[in-house]
Amino acid sequence: MPEAGRDGAAPVFGRLAIVGLGLIGSSTARGARRYGLADTIVAIDADAAVRARVSELGLADRVTGDAVGGAAEADLVILCVPVGAVGTVAAEIAPHLKPGAILSDVGSVKGSVVAAVMPHLPAGVAFVPGHPVAGTEYSGPDAGFSTLFENRWCILTPPEGTAEAATAQVTRFWEGLGAIVETMSPEHHDLVLAITSHVPHLIAYNIVGTAADLEEVTQSEVIKFSAGGFRDFTRIAASDPTMWRDIFLTNKDAVLEMLGRFNEDLAALARAIRWGDGEALHALFTRTRAIRRGIVAMGQETAEPDFGRRPKVEG
Amino acid sequence: MPEAGRDGAAPVFGRLAIVGLGLIGSSTARGARRYGLADTIVAIDADAAVRARVSELGLADRVTGDAVGGAAEADLVILCVPVGAVGTVAAEIAPHLKPGAILSDVGSVKGSVVAAVMPHLPAGVAFVPGHPVAGTEYSGPDAGFSTLFENRWCILTPPEGTAEAATAQVTRFWEGLGAIVETMSPEHHDLVLAITSHVPHLIAYNIVGTAADLEEVTQSEVIKFSAGGFRDFTRIAASDPTMWRDIFLTNKDAVLEMLGRFNEDLAALARAIRWGDGEALHALFTRTRAIRRGIVAMGQETAEPDFGRRPKVEG
Structure with a gap:
């Protein structure tokens, strides 16, 4: 039996089914158990090796590869699979969900997820798409931890017509995991995440690739x-x-739109370098400090030098 | 009196003068004192507020705004000023250095520094340009710490004809600060740093600027x-x-060259996204993991998830 919820309240859900026990899925299972957010936790994964590890780690009350059977009696089913697989999994299990059940997900893209899931949703089942903006560069059930969502935002993007009670219940679940919940449209979510997450990942992957291909260095x-x-x-x-x-x-359209802006700005910077426009460079380099101060002030980042990576020995 | 050097050896230099007591200069002063690398440390800074702070922190035996007087009797003078100011400072003090003295610097660009300093070098004084590849996003005398260079590389780029004994002595100094010393040509240094440091900073500054300018987000x-x-x-x-x-x-030429390669690769990635070439994306995203493993294995990075920023509480 789980302990009472974070505030001593009753569990938010009776039976919770998590599909996909990677970094996010296993962190959700750990947090749900730790904070008593569900009576029963069912872990569903198509990979036998993952199931074995989830059993060893004791992350769930039941571990199964049968998605339909595992999800059938659940009150909340959270799909924690890659965005490209959400539609397929939803098509498989949604028709078998019980009336009153809530389906959710944790995908980093929301427009395509809504489009992929809605056609499979039976009457009496609500879909409340979610995206906890948290993670590390590690993957798999061992990489998860119960405090991953602590003081991080979780964005919910309920499609028009979603029962408000369902959105409120999913909100309580994420708040129980320590997250701050915000609601917005799927389209706006995808634009916001394109600049705060997707394009940053793209240019990071890109420069590491560029560096790896050099011959002179x-x-x-x-x-x-x-x-x-x-x-x-x-x-x-390394994600x-x-x-x-x-x-x-x-999230092709939003990523290409934001990447286009990034490229325009970068072309202007390259031009400033080529023509020796030190004032333009200095002005940008001064302006960019303010955003980091905002991030630190909002508790989304450490103020420790170098992310706190260095020994703080003083001499 | 300083304690004996890191290995119990005698100080590497009698009188050490550091010009510019920012992050690098003050870390050098702290390390030199801690590991007994000099008998006497002279701190030279044009900014009265910095000098006052250096005195309060007790970072040097003597603190002065008189660069010529402060450097005149020094055995090693390290210029820790921005790269654009190195030529001006060298022109002012180099003619007054004593025979046998060594002039060095810590600039992140080496070709332009060598070109700016060499014309001012009197006979009997060696110039051994250096670049400790270490730093944080903080600036000023308070930001420094004695272990900043520990297990980090320091690159020396002695111009042709530099006395080997001078290079060897500067090598011992940086090794005393905990650094690993490597020697290469100024031109090669500038190419290597363009990809490992300069272009990464440029695209980081750029995306933060792009994000700040958005209207939709x-x-x-x-x-x-x-x-x-x-x-x-x-x-x-925030640097x-x-x-x-x-x-x-x-370092215009090397930066624009590396930026050109980055842009070509990014255009190919954008094309893969637009045309839905998932295989190309997956192949790159898999390949980039190996470089991080190499960096962690060489002790240049922590293996902790998220740079170790998160609480490691387990649930």
């Missing part, structure tokens, strides 16, 4: 001298390839 | 949802504006 030199800034990019360029492939393919 | 949204990847870029985009302006203006 060896890979060993890139590695040795990476403390000059490059290594910061390698962290997000899960399948998840990120799907994100770029399903 | 508010600054508050950028800040809230920055944990999706964006916030990693804001760290290096010192004057230092970075000078770097781009003085």
Whole structure:
């Protein structure tokens, strides 16, 4: 039996089914158990190796590869699979969900997820799409931890006509995991995440690829001298390839729009360098400090130098 | 009196003069004192507020605004000023250095520094340009710490004809600060750093600027949802504006060359997204993981998820 919820309240859901026990799915299972957000947790994964590990780690009350059977009696089913697989999984299980059940997901793209899921939704089942803006560069059930969502935003994008009670219940669930919940349209979500997450990942993947392909500079030199800034990019360029492939393919329009703006600005910067316009460079480099201060002030980032990576020995 | 050197050896230099007590200069002063690398440390800074702070922190045996007088009797003078100011400072003090003295610097660009300093070098004084590849996003004398160079590379680029004994002595000094020393030509240095440091900073500054200028997405949204990847870029985009302006203006050719390659690769990625080429995306995203593993294996990066920023509580 779980302990009472974060505020000593009753569990938010009776039976919780999580499909896909990777970083996000396993963190959700850990947090739901720790904070008593569900009476019963069912872990569903198509990968036998993942199921075995989930059982060893004791992350759920029941572990199964049978998505339909595992989800049938659930009050909340959260799809924690790559965005490109959400439609397929929803098509398989949604018709078998019980009346009153809520379906949700954690995908980093919302427009394509809504389009892929809605056609399969039976009457009496609500779909409340979600996106917890949290993660690390590690993948798999071992990478999860119960505090991953603490003080991070979770965005819900309920399609028009979604029962308000269902959105409110999913909100309580994420708040129980420590997240701050905000609601917006799927389209706006995809634009916001394109600039705060998707394009940053794209240019990080890109520069690591560029560096790896150089002939004049060896890979060993890139590695040795990476403390000059490059290594910061390698962290997000180590994120899960399948998840990120799907994100770029399903949020194509917003990513290309934001990338276009990034490229225009970069062309202007290159021009300033070529023509020796030090004032333009200095003005931008001064302006960009304010955003970091805002991020630190809002508790979304540490103020420790170098992300706190360095020993703080004083001499 | 300083303690004996790191290995219990005698100090590497009698009198050490440091010009510019910012992050690097003050870290050098702290390290030199801690590891007993000099008998006497003279701190030279043109800014009275910096001098006052250096005195309060007790970073040097003597603090002065008189660069010529402060450097005249020194055995090693290290210029820790922005790259664009190195030539001016060298022109002022080099003619007054004593025979046998060594002049060095810590600039992030080496070709332009060598060109700016060599004309002012009197007979009997060696110039051993240096670049410790280390730093944080903070600036000023308070930001320094004695272990900043620990297990980081320091690149020396002695011009042809430099006395080997001088290069060896500067090598011992940086090794005393905990650094690993490597020697290469100024031209090769500038190419290596363009990809491992300068272009990464440029694209970080650029995307933070792009995000700040959006109308569809508010600054508050950028800040809230920055944990999706964006916030990693804001760290290096908070680096010192004057230092970075000078770097781009003085390493123009190598930066534009590397930026051109970055742009070509990014155009190919954008094309893969537009045409839905998931295989190309997945292939790149898989390949980029290896470089990070190399950086972690070489002790240049932590393997902790998210740079170790998150609480490691388990549930």
